[in-house]
């Protein structure tokens with residue numbers, strides 16, 4: 001059995017593994033896909049002290065760093081069930097799709113999240129070629145250009161306000177007939193000179209020239225008419241879904257959005273089980289934040305162990 005076992009091998013799980021292993025405790029990482037969302041990214045320019053890197057390069061560096069230590073990495077293992085310890089200080093069990101199961105005195109859950117996609121033609125084809133999901137990450141790539149933000153909830157309206165200060169023009173497209181964001185955000189958005197808001201509009205296609213995005217087609221829902229907008233970028237902001245389906249039947253407390261609720265030490269509602277990164281309620285889903293939170297959760301787990 002492990003002293004501490006990370007479920008997930010993204011920035012959060014990798015950071016937790018390095019911090020735990022450096023305490024000399026028996027450490028493991030089980031992940032469906034070591035590297036996590038970073039593998040789906042190209043340019044990364046906001047990992048402090050690394051002015052520019054690329055997703056696959058960073059994923060390889062994460063693995064290399066973890067491998068500097070005695071850590072059991074179990075890749076291609078998808079967790080399907082968590083069975084918490086029945087007594088304080090007991091072992092928790094994690095069961096995997098493969099039929100395997102692992103036991104550990106503490107766990108760090110770092111299964112991350114995924115952006116909800118529109119599922120329209122062109123979206124997958126032009127991902128990283130004009131289609132983006134993270135304004136903090138990719139906003140500066142569209143400096144002075146025209147972009148659309150899809151989604152009129154808080155994240156969409158926040159993204160539109162943020163982008164309006166960087167890009168040339170923003171078209172916010174919302175499916176419903178009204179925005180769902182907080183009133184104060186809507187007011188701010190409507191005060192910006194370089195933003196258009198389209199309501200009751202269903203995006204039907206992301207258009208491109210084969211290399212990059214050059215426009216978007218939407219349907220005016222009231223009339224069924226199709227319209228085109230010329231632009232260089234599309235930011236999809238219709239939700240970030242935490243990977244917690246496998247915890248639905250566990251006693252771990254989840255928020256309304258399905259995120260794992262953690263305290264200041266990264267501990268969940270179950271003693272000895274910690275969580276970090278995009279899967280938790282901690283706001284602003286970013287690599288540097290996931291790394292910090294993963295490190296913190298591992299220190300929390302170590303602290304918990306020495307008190308048993």
Ligand code: FAD
Pocket residue numbers: 007008009010011012013030031032033034035036037038040041042043044045046047077078079080110111112113115133134137138243246276277278279285286287288290
């Ligand atoms: P993840 O990276 O999501 O890793 C989750 C890990 O858990 C993976 O190993 C996954 O395989 C595993 N897992 C999931 N479910 C299970 C399961 N049931 N069992 C076992 N393992 C499981 N952030 C930035 O800071 N800068 C950027 O430039 C940037 N660009 C981005 C571009 C794109 C296209 C995307 C999608 C994200 C980008 N992000 C960026 C966000 C950043 O990638 C995330 O904030 C970060 O990866 C979160 O790390 P994490 O470890 O919490 O989760």
